[in-house]
Amino acid sequence: MIPVKLKLSNFTSYGESVPDLDFTKFKLAAISGLNGAGKSSLLDAVTWCIWGASRAGDSADALIHLGSDDMSVEFNFQLDGHIYSVKRRRIKKGGGSTVLEFWSNSHNLTEGTIKTTQEKIISTLHLTFETFTNSSYLRQGHADEFTTKGPTDRKRILADILGLDHYDKLEEKAKEKSKDSQKKLSLLEYQLLEIEAELSQKEEREKSLNLAEEEKKKVESELKDVEILIKSIQEKHGQINLQVKSLKEKEQQIESVRQELSDIQTKIELNKKAQAEFEEILKEKTAIEANYQKLLDLQGSKKKLDEKRSQLIKVKDELVEIQKTINERENKRKDAISKVELQIKQLQTRTETLQKQNEDLKDKKDICPTCSQPINEEKTKDIISINSKQVEENEKEINTFKATIAKYLSVVLPEIKEAEGKEKAVKILEEETKNYLDISDAIFKLENFADKFTKLQSAITGVKTHQDTLVDLQKILKTREEQIAKDEISLKQLAVYEEELTKVKKELEGKEQIKSELSQKALELSGKVGEAKQLVSRSQQLENLYKEKGAEKEKFKKERENYEELALIFGKKGIQAMIIEAAIPEIEEETNNLLGRLSEGRMKIALVTQKESKTKIAGERSTIETLDIIISDEMGERPYELYSGGEAFRVNFAIRLAISKLLTHRAGAKLQFLVIDEGFGSQDAPGRARLVEAIDTIKDDFEKILIVTHIEELKEEFPVRIEVSKNSTGSTFEVVGA
16 A cells, blocks of 8 residues: 545544645655644544544544534555545534545445445455554554563564464363363263163053053043933934024014014105105196206306306416517617617717817827827828728718617517407407306306206106005015914914923033043043153153263264364464464564665574473473574674664664564555654664664665654654644644655
């Protein structure tokens, strides 16, 4: 990743009017300024924009400029020849919301959610926030952390940098799984003891099953005899019940017929009343028909007038639109004439001016009327000639404009004739529809004759219909009365059948009680047989289960052994030691490459991971794990403590940078952007000079290097400086020397 440009607004101590930081203007630069001015905030802006993380952790709202409701950062960077842009914005309002965009030139790479977009950014960079801050960002106080510690601490620090704590978690998880397997083994052993105890009762359970089956057969035989007797009683009960049911249905039919008789009587009365009403309406037949016909005629006239009134409204609307068009065109004609008249006045004014100049030249031949300077007679004649020609041209142009005005005034608008036609049409239609309200009132007064006419039509056809219906109803009434008299004779047998049905029902209930008791006993015996069978079957199942549990015991025993082995593999002496062992040659090679350049080939290191123990076991010395740093120069090997401050610093710096490159390489990225904040204040003048020398040596290894410092003397050592300052409105910066 090579930074290209950084834009920020309302981020931490920076307000809205912040200049863009253009990284393309420099390769190596120092970020300088007083403590608290906002130097580190520039780096926080980069990490928050890309990963949504900073020194403030995951609390984005804590980064918003005091007094503001939102903040935004845009960071452009180059990767593999492509320019990418990440834009992140945080808004406090409404519970807080974040917007994240990812672009490659003009291509939008933003996904549907912030989480998936963040994953795409990390996948593109091949860098997580943790990897970046542990590789590209050399933090204060970390340069000599590796070399000054003991071998055990060195291994721990290297494991932390390489992210091997993941294997510690796997080791712990394997131990937990091993404990789980042991718990399952203990439970299985207890279950096997319980199964053995229950299997000892197998013979007694088989004996109980035989006794329960014999008793069940006896009760089932008695129950069968009772069921046969109950069946014969039920058949007799059913026959009597059918007779009773049939007679009760007939009783209900009689009641229904009585209700029907009442309904028929009501219908007869209603028919008589309706016939009387029809005869009364027939007396007014002539008047109703005459008024109804008059109503129809008036409605026909009104319908024609409605059409003409609709036409009248339409013509009036069209007349309004035409008059509107006439007014607009008249206004345009007046505007055009006014403009031409103005041009005529301007030409007349110019003509008068020219004529006045000619008169002045004739009176004073040797004086210019414009500039009052002396002129000769020939020049005077030329001016008079030019002015006279211009006067003639003006007169011609004035005549042309006057002809134009006359042409405008002579034009007759076609809409005027059309408007006159519409006005005549309006007057005609208003005359034709003037009696509309009188006709409407007359219709209102005659509207009730429409209902009377409908009733009259019903009366004409209804009188004969009601007479026929009345005869039919009287016949039905007589038939229903005869039916009721006949059915009431049959109902006298209902009481006899009901008494007999009660006796049979009582007998049936007694037998049902006996059946219920026998059924309950049979059910209990079936349950007892079932339980006995289950116990016998369970003994067989337990024998199979005993074999399965034995096999399961061996399985969990093997599983426990496997997890114990995994715990050893994931432990400090297992795969972690192998990863460190594999990383050591890479760190050693990179360190020596850099150290050779820093010391002009005089110094190199060797990293030793194993050595012989001082004590002997069974007469032999064992090998122990370590991580010793052997430093040598042209004088030979010496302990780290015997090297000068400058030499020690070169070693520290080379090792730390080598580890950073290793970590970035393992993440699948290339270390192209380096930020160094190594506490330069703790260095004396020679120490700071050595640092500048070291940075100058490695500058060609990186595309961009930023040095963070607040020391005035040190910043002058760098040709380009990003000078950060802070005032009452917030922080700002200026790039100097680019």
